[in-house]
Amino acid sequence: MRLRLSYTRTSLCLSSLCHALFLGDLYELHRHFTTWISKYSFFKWSWHGHVPNVFLFCFMFFVVSGYVVRLVIDAHLLLFLLVQFHLSIILARYTYTYCNTPSTHTLVAFMAKPVSIEVWNPNGKYRVVSTKPMPGTRWINLLIQNDCRLEICTEKKTILSIEDIIALIGDKCDGVIGQLTEDWGEELFSALSRAGGKAFSNMAVGYNNVDVDAANKYGVAVGNTPGVLTETTAELAASLSLAAARRIVEADEFMRAGLYDGWLPHLFVGNLLKGQTVGVIGAGRIGSAYARMMVEGFKMNLIYYDLYQATRLEKFVTAYAAFLKASGETPVTWKRASSMDEVLQEADMISLHPVLDKTTYHLVNKERLAKMKKEAILINCSRGPVIDEVALVEHLKHNPMFRVGLDVFEDEPHMKPGLSELKNAIVVPHIASASKWTREGMATLAALNVLGKIKRYPVWFDSNRVEPFLNENSQPPAACPSIVNAKALGLPTSKL
Numbered sequence: 001m002r003l004r005l006s007y008t009r010t011s012l013c014l015s016s017l018c019h020a021l022f023l024g025d026l027y028e029l030h031r032h033f034t035t036w037i038s039k040y041s042f043f044k045w046s047w048h049g050h051v052p053n054v055f056l057f058c059f060m061f062f063v064v065s066g067y068v069v070r071l072v073i074d075a076h077l078l079l080f081l082l083v084q085f086h087l088s089i090i091l092a093r094y095t096y097t098y099c100n101t102p103s104t105h106t107l108v109a110f111m112a113k114p115v116s117i118e119v120w121n122p123n124g125k126y127r128v129v130s131t132k133p134m135p136g137t138r139w140i141n142l143l144i145q146n147d148c149r150l151e152i153c154t155e156k157k158t159i160l161s162i163e164d165i166i167a168l169i170g171d172k173c174d175g176v177i178g179q180l181t182e183d184w185g186e187e188l189f190s191a192l193s194r195a196g197g198k199a200f201s202n203m204a205v206g207y208n209n210v211d212v213d214a215a216n217k218y219g220v221a222v223g224n225t226p227g228v229l230t231e232t233t234a235e236l237a238a239s240l241s242l243a244a245a246r247r248i249v250e251a252d253e254f255m256r257a258g259l260y261d262g263w264l265p266h267l268f269v270g271n272l273l274k275g276q277t278v279g280v281i282g283a284g285r286i287g288s289a290y291a292r293m294m295v296e297g298f299k300m301n302l303i304y305y306d307l308y309q310a311t312r313l314e315k316f317v318t319a320y321a322a323f324l325k326a327s328g329e330t331p332v333t334w335k336r337a338s339s340m341d342e343v344l345q346e347a348d349m350i351s352l353h354p355v356l357d358k359t360t361y362h363l364v365n366k367e368r369l370a371k372m373k374k375e376a377i378l379i380n381c382s383r384g385p386v387i388d389e390v391a392l393v394e395h396l397k398h399n400p401m402f403r404v405g406l407d408v409f410e411d412e413p414h415m416k417p418g419l420s421e422l423k424n425a426i427v428v429p430h431i432a433s434a435s436k437w438t439r440e441g442m443a444t445l446a447a448l449n450v451l452g453k454i455k456r457y458p459v460w461f462d463s464n465r466v467e468p469f470l471n472e473n474s475q476p477p478a479a480c481p482s483i484v485n486a487k488a489l490g491l492p493t494s495k496l
């Protein structure tokens with residue numbers, strides 16, 4: 001009798017725990033755990049954000065069946081439950097990995113926690129989902145004036161999980177506007193495609209969070225938002241450059257701590273930029289804009305490295321040098337480096353602006369840091385993984401005169417251990433594109449990418465010239481501003 005009671009208690013406890021896991025806050029712990037574990041490629045194939053849902057469903061099922069079996073067997077129940085536990089893991093894995101069927105997805109969507117939304121134009125013909133509220137109202141108006149029912153996720157959670165987004169997509173969805181923090185791959189594109197959607201846009205120019213091959217597989221167009229953030233991002237890179245060169249953050253902390261007791265010849269001595277060399281790695285839209293600011297604003301010489309020649313930038317610096325010479329000033333110079341190492345060795349200040357892909361992952365590593373000048377300044381407003389952050393922390397510790405300005409981090413939103421304690425590092429939370437005009441423009445471009453695809457508009461002929469879409473006083477062109485996989489999908493280009 002006593003034995004039977006203890007079995008009953010055990011199974012009760014397990015089933016309650018299971019329910020709590022499934023329904024309550026412990027579910028969140030599970031989510032964090034699987035997000036963390038899915039970073040490791042070995043687990044990626046099976047341990048996915050959805051697995052805990054399916055797993056918990058199976059677990060509950062087996063625990064409940066355990067009660068039934070207990071009535072019959074009445075012994076070794078604990079052992080039985082343990083076996084069930086293992087079986088449920090296996091079942092969950094195989095259900096998701098090998099039975100990647102609509103019914104599993106329906107189950108996943110059904111079991112995901114509901115996400116809160118705000119609905120605009122409920123009777124619109126096309127259903128468009130935005131995974132976040134975005135700045136401004138123009139993007140909302142453009143969508144609802146074009147017969148879209150717009151659903152904006154208002155969930156108080158900075159980063160949505162894959163199951164949250166699958167739940168948002170639901171059974172019918174024509175297009176999604178997503179964020180750079182979301183992992184847009186096979187699961188999400190297949191869910192969108194099943195819901196009838198063929199349009200997705202990142203609210204960002206960088207799209208390293210998007211698996212474009214997966215989007216191609218499901219025929220989904222992937223939009224991004226180039227051009228509108230070029231100057232804003234370059235300005236933040238320039239701000240970090242100045243802040244690092246002149247030790248502004250350290251000096252501000254010093255003042256606030258009440259430590260200033262009078263002018264001193266050595267107090268917060270930094271670097272003069274004029275006449276020094278600025279190095280740009282990735283001289284595309286933003287890199288070139290930053291280079292122009294530093295050359296024209298501070299009369300720095302330029303050395304850059306890019307896979308392609310930055311002809312317009314070279315012409316600009318040449319013309320500016322001629323102007324300075326004609327005014328009796330020392331002309332600035334420019335050089336296109338034949339290797340990245342040449343930039344690292346020669347420049348006093350280096351700013352990183354490449355895309356993040358396989359070729360730029362850990363572009364700046366321990367060996368390359370060692371090649372830089374001891375008092376150099378390194379700025380990163382591209383993507384965190386372009387720098388090996390662990391190596392950077394070590395380098396900063398051993399080279400107190402070396403300084404960095406970072407807007408992005410390898411494990412965003414986290415910083416590698418030790419970074420936040422270092423005085424020679426300035427860190428800001430991925431705000432390089434955060435000006436009102438830019439963020440509203442990004443929202444507009446992202447919405448127009450999705451709308452344009454839904455309306456079967458052609459793709460704009462030059463994604464570097466998106467100004468016509470941003471003019472608030474006129475109707476935007478009937479085109480998708482920027483679709484990165486237009487060629488792969490064979491989408492027509494606008495002749496406008």
Ligand SMILES: NC(=O)C1=CN([C@@H]2O[C@H](COP(=O)(O)OP(=O)(O)OC[C@H]3O[C@@H](n4cnc5c(N)ncnc54)[C@H](O)[C@@H]3O)[C@@H](O)[C@H]2O)C=CC1
Binds near residue numbers: 356
């Ligand atoms: N921190 C922030 O808030 C922001 C970050 N970004 C990041 O900046 C990146 C660049 O944006 P844009 O200038 O608009 O793009 P872009 O495409 O105009 O410029 C990227 C440049 O990187 C070069 N590049 C690619 N691989 C390279 C390599 N292995 N070595 C050297 N150069 C290489 C390309 O040739 C190109 O010129 C985005 O992809 C995004 O990740 C963009 C906006 C805001």
Ligand SMILES: O=C(O)C(=O)CO
Binds near residue numbers: 432434
């Ligand atoms: O557009 C991007 O790539 C961003 O990082 C936005 O800040």
